[in-house]
């Protein structure tokens with residue numbers, strides 16, 4: 001029997017209710033984790049979450065919660081400006097899991113990992129796609145050398161009209177940006193992880209807000225916008241507040257002459273689609289279709305790869321969070337090495353920072369220009 005950790009969650013919206021608390025249920029049941037408190041600046045969100053998941057205390061002031069409850073594990077589920085609570089929780093002596101993206105600038109990311117080191121605590125970024133069944137399988141295909149050396153990838157996470165409307169995703173001050181730091185970070189992190197974390201060298205991108213600004217009355221599915229479940233206390237959406245991009249497109253240069261084209265959108269007049277296509281000198285893989293394009297005896301072969309998810313949480317909504325919590329528990333117990341390394345998170349954060357700078361300055365931005373990312 002290992003330790004029993006006292007856990008608290010800051011930010012009690014969709015992902016807290018749909019993914020974190022359900023994923024904690026097996027650990028709570030096994031007596032490995034006690035969820036001691038939740039905190040949210042909106043009393044209704046905190047109170048109802050505590051009631052829904054049988055949690056003894058709720059707060060509207062996360063600092064008060066850290067001071068009074070003294071958790072040894074904190075999950076940060078606020079909108080993307082996670083930095084201050086991440087630092088406060090580490091300084092309060094907790095191990096921290098932080099929703100993606102961990103940070104919006106390299107300076108912030110480096111500071112967070114430095115503080116974690118100073119405090120002797122684990123800082124774990126929820127780069128959750130690494131636990132998704134398709135990404136797991138694709139990473140095995142790449143690792144087995146079926147693609148040879150990858151040199152091009154095409155990433156598309158396109159929602160025709162799927163602006164997240166339940167929170168603050170559309171507000172720059174709270175979220176930092178739109179689909180690049182919402183959807184893009186998932187696909188980019190998965191790609192970099194599968195291909196050995198090649199260093200992001202430069203980003204050339206454009207950001208648009210054309211459709212979101214029109215505030216058109218377009219039929220919108222919350223599910224298609226990313227919230228399968230868990231929007232119990234949505235914040236009312238006003239398109240007048242929208243000041244991030246609704247579409248992010250461009251190119252990323254990675255070390256080793258590896259180029260990535262990307263298209264990440266919440267609103268674009270194009271069919272909804274998701275693709276990670278990785279092309280190497282031996283083959284290409286469309287991860288969504290699990291189709292391998294390769295030379296078969298001089299013929300153009302297309303092999304549909306079957307895969308099975310035989311893991312315990314197969315088919316459960318936000319299954320990746322279940323594996324992530326088990327993993328973090330095992331890391332804290334010294335049984336596993338962290339799957340997400342600080343330098344890998346920094347690589348993704350560098351892409352975010354370079355993208356927004358590139359779009360604002362209308363030019364390619366090299367990551368050597370970014371404070372905190374120099375080699």
Ligand SMILES: NC(=O)c1ccc[n+]([C@@H]2O[C@H](COP(=O)([O-])OP(=O)(O)OC[C@H]3O[C@@H](n4cnc5c(N)ncnc54)[C@H](O)[C@@H]3O)[C@@H](O)[C@H]2O)c1
Pocket residue numbers: 010011012013014015016039040041042045062077078079080099100101126128166167168169182226
């Ligand atoms: N890993 C994934 O698959 C995944 C999926 C969806 C969202 N996310 C991430 O999770 C985070 C939250 O997303 P969500 O959909 O739950 O958003 P949400 O808006 O539903 O929830 C965020 C909550 O944080 C609260 N909050 C805002 N500022 C706060 C502050 N300063 N202190 C305390 N609470 C504060 C809000 O009141 C809200 O209840 C985002 O960073 C998002 O990128 C990750």
